[in-house]
Amino acid sequence: MAQIDIRNVQKFFGAHQVLKNLNLTIEDGEFVVMLGQSGGGKTTALRAIAGLETVTSGQILIDGKEVQDRKAADRDIAFVFQSFSLYPHMTVRENIAFPLRAVRMNAAERDKAVKEVAETLQIAEHLDRKPSALSGGDMQRVAIGRALVRRPQALLMDEPLGVLDSKLREQMRAEIKRLHIARGSTSVYVTHDQIEAMSLADRIVILHDGVLQQVGPPDEVYLHPQNLFVAKFVGSPVMNVTPVRIDANRVALNGAETGFEFPETALSNLRNVNSELSLGIRPEAVLLKHEKTEGYVEVVTTNIEPLGSHDIVDVQLGGTSLRARTASGFVSGEGQRVWVGLDPSQAHFFDTATGLNLRGAN
Amino acid sequence: MANITLQGISKKFGPNTALRGLDLEIKDGEFFVLLGQTGAGKTTTLRIIAGLEKPDAGKVLIDGQDATAWNAAERDVALVLQQYSLYPRLTVRGNLEFPLKSRTQNFTPEQIKERVDRVAETLQITRLLDRKVERLSGGEMQRVSIGRAIVREPRVFLMDEPLSALDANLRDVLRVELKKLHSDLGATFVFVTHDQVEAMSMGDKVGVLNHGKLVQVGTPTEIYSKPCNTFVARSVGTPPMNLLDGTLQAGNAVLDAGKFTLPVTSPHGPEGGRVSFGIRPEDVVLDENGPATGKVFDVENHGVIKILTLDINGTHLHATVSAQVKVQIDQTVKFSWKPEKVLFFDQQTGRNLGLD
Numbered sequence: 276m277a278q279i280d281i282r283n284v285q286k287f288f289g290a291h292q293v294l295k296n297l298n299l300t301i302e303d304g305e306f307v308v309m310l311g312q313s314g315g316g317k318t319t320a321l322r323a324i325a326g327l328e329t330v331t332s333g334q335i336l337i338d339g340k341e342v343q344d345r346k347a348a349d350r351d352i353a354f355v356f357q358s359f360s361l362y363p364h365m366t367v368r369e370n371i372a373f374p375l376r377a378v379r380m381n382a383a384e385r386d387k388a389v390k391e392v393a394e395t396l397q398i399a400e401h402l403d404r405k406p407s408a409l410s411g412g413d414m415q416r417v418a419i420g421r422a423l424v425r426r427p428q429a430l431l432m433d434e435p436l437g438v439l440d441s442k443l444r445e446q447m448r449a450e451i452k453r454l455h456i457a458r459g460s461t462s463v464y465v466t467h468d469q470i471e472a473m474s475l476a477d478r479i480v481i482l483h484d485g486v487l488q489q490v491g492p493p494d495e496v497y498l499h500p501q502n503l504f505v506a507k508f509v510g511s512p513v514m515n516v517t518p519v520r521i522d523a524n525r526v527a528l529n530g531a532e533t534g535f536e537f538p539e540t541a542l543s544n545l546r547n548v549n550s551e552l553s554l555g556i557r558p559e560a561v562l563l564k565h566e567k568t569e570g571y572v573e574v575v576t577t578n579i580e581p582l583g584s585h586d587i588v589d590v591q592l593g594g595t596s597l598r599a600r601t602a603s604g605f606v607s608g609e610g611q612r613v614w615v616g617l618d619p620s621q622a623h624f625f626d627t628a629t630g631l632n633l634r635g636a637n
Numbered sequence: 638m639a640n641i642t643l644q645g646i647s648k649k650f651g652p653n654t655a656l657r658g659l660d661l662e663i664k665d666g667e668f669f670v671l672l673g674q675t676g677a678g679k680t681t682t683l684r685i686i687a688g689l690e691k692p693d694a695g696k697v698l699i700d701g702q703d704a705t706a707w708n709a710a711e712r713d714v715a716l717v718l719q720q721y722s723l724y725p726r727l728t729v730r731g732n733l734e735f736p737l738k739s740r741t742q743n744f745t746p747e748q749i750k751e752r753v754d755r756v757a758e759t760l761q762i763t764r765l766l767d768r769k770v771e772r773l774s775g776g777e778m779q780r781v782s783i784g785r786a787i788v789r790e791p792r793v794f795l796m797d798e799p800l801s802a803l804d805a806n807l808r809d810v811l812r813v814e815l816k817k818l819h820s821d822l823g824a825t826f827v828f829v830t831h832d833q834v835e836a837m838s839m840g841d842k843v844g845v846l847n848h849g850k851l852v853q854v855g856t857p858t859e860i861y862s863k864p865c866n867t868f869v870a871r872s873v874g875t876p877p878m879n880l881l882d883g884t885l886q887a888g889n890a891v892l893d894a895g896k897f898t899l900p901v902t903s904p905h906g907p908e909g910g911r912v913s914f915g916i917r918p919e920d921v922v923l924d925e926n927g928p929a930t931g932k933v934f935d936v937e938n939h940g941v942i943k944i945l946t947l948d949i950n951g952t953h954l955h956a957t958v959s960a961q962v963k964v965q966i967d968q969t970v971k972f973s974w975k976p977e978k979v980l981f982f983d984q985q986t987g988r989n990l991g992l993d
Contacts, residue, residue: 445876449935449946474937497940510940513806559941578813580838583861583874584919584957589813
């Protein structure tokens with residue numbers, strides 16, 4: 276159990292700055308997921324917490340104590356990597372017990388701790404096998420077991436499911452979450468996969484170019500993205516983002532003749548903005564109808580992706596392509612005439628130049 | 638443009654059998670997706686069509702002609718791989734020109750320029766033509782690879798997981814572009830993937846491969862709603878179709894898990910008989926008055942929807958619900974299903990009993 280506090284942390288690799296004034300408090304028992312593209316700084320941040328990387332300046336506190344100058348071994352933190360990094364010549368039992376040998380625990384206690392963690396992770400029947408005889412999922416379970424066996428203050432995981440196939444990844448995701456609930460240890464998890472982040476996190480931390488973009492619970496990040504990077508990184512398919520102009524009470528897409536009527540409350544604080552505006556709207560807020568409808572604009576479908584449970588339908592409006600999420604089979608094919616409308620309550624407006632969300636959706 | 642027919646193709650690599658009597662028919666101009674896990678035989682199938690691999694038995698027909706003995710060049714097919722394999726020292730233009738400059742082709746410099754310019758325009762890489770490929774992003778490199786395949790105007794395009802190395806957003810974009818390219822060129826596309834979303838969203842037809850055999854061929858909608866067996870049922874859809882063992886009693890489904898009785902609209906299989914009930918996660922409904930009870934084991938938030946894992950005495954079941962539904966882990970919920978959506982599978986063979 277531990278609270279982790281990151282204060283004004285800067286990190287340079289040579290002239291390249293990978294963490295830019297990072298501030299973040301991770302509460303005791305919280306599951307925090309750091310999300311971003313490769314090169315965004317998330318792994319560096321994790322390694323800095325673990326003590327596998329020094330920081331150029333700033334403080335890292337664990338339960339109020341500064342640890343940035345302490346060695347990894349003195350921080351009482353466990354780390355799980357994407358590559359399983361098990362000892363191939365040892366059995367599963369010996370691999371899990373390994374960290375306990377270092378702390379000179381007696382054999383009986385050690386066996387008990389190993390057995391308990393193996394049972395939690397459902398690998399008790401593999402204890403006497405070598406890692407090479409295990410599946411990828413079981414190997415990662417062993418790696419997690421080895422990390423948990425000495426009851427560390429915090430568990431750090433760097434893309435632990437990255438090499439597993441998608442079905443196993445889904446299953447392991449649920450297991451990691453259950454494990455977190457059962458053990459209650461503070462967990463920090465790094466991934467580039469937004470679905471993993473949305474599914475696992477109490478709070479998501481989004482990093483891009485070494486800068487913290489947004490911190491919040493999954494729903495907040497999805498419904499109220501603070502900037503264009505977050506808006507486009509979270510959600511699949513990606514949020515539609517397109518330049519617009521405001522004409523009286525209408526929002527007009529570039530190259531389209533008619534605009535969409537929006538309530539005054541949605542537009543009032545946009546009228547004084549002098550910069551270029553971009554509309555951000557998720558596919559589920561782009562609404563399609565078969566018949567002419569007040570406030571909707573006539574368009575032609577250009578692409579259908581039937582996904583079974585639902586379809587993603589692309590429509591062309593002026594020079595802009597919009598993606599809509601519909602019931603499956605709602606539109607029968609390409610080149611069909613439909614009417615498109617937008618749900619103002621789910622629309623976002625961004626400053627095109629700075630990317631900042633000018634008014635979060637309600 | 639070409640029809641491709643495979644007849645009874647078998648292929649072994651040492652002791653491993655990659656393909657077992659594979660029959661496959663791909664129509665001229667079709668976008669055909671081969672879907673399968675690693676080791677299912679999809680890449681081997683593609684390489685046999687390309688002429689890069691010789692089958693141990695069986696025939697490859699291109700437009701009705703026996704092409705089994707033809708070499709890769711004679712087959713006039715183009716292959717795009719997951720790895721870009723471009724010439725790093727050449728510019729984009731140099732890479733695109735390369736296939737046209739081979740000695741077997743007789744193009745004038747003007748013809749070459751015209752073709753390269755046209756292809757670059759189609760793929761929106763005109764502004765990159767004078768750049769070295771090593772300075773391109775992944776998505777740009779894959780466009781150049783596709784461009785190099787198109788420029789020869791081959792009869793067939795073969796693509797082996799061309800989008801797998803790209804990040805998710807770029808994959809979404811290129812998926813749409815590839816489909817558009819297919820409809821512009823009107824050529825036969827054979828696309829290999831392990832990603833069911835790609836298969837569903839791109840294919841005119843999807844062929845599901847398992848252990849070197851073709852299990853089912855159909856439109857994406859057929860594969861999704863009328864799978865011929867439990868393997869196909871679980872190959873498409875995220876999360877995959879729920880399969881619940883039970884018995885048919887008086888026109889109802891009685892589940893082994895929890896002994897719950899749920900209604901079905903058109904039962905298939907013998908009365909009192911053992912079957913597997915197949916129900917997609919989006920057809921499981923949370924309902925206060927529902928006949929079945931489960932405990933929430935996991936909640937996955939996907940923004941637009943939530944995927945719940947329900948636990949019934951150790952049996953797990955997925956349910957897709959709206960993002961607005963509020964549920965907590967370990968909460969007990971009542972549920973039902975859409976009776977008209979239930980499929981019936983033979984517990985032993987996995988066969989879909991409703992298709993007999």
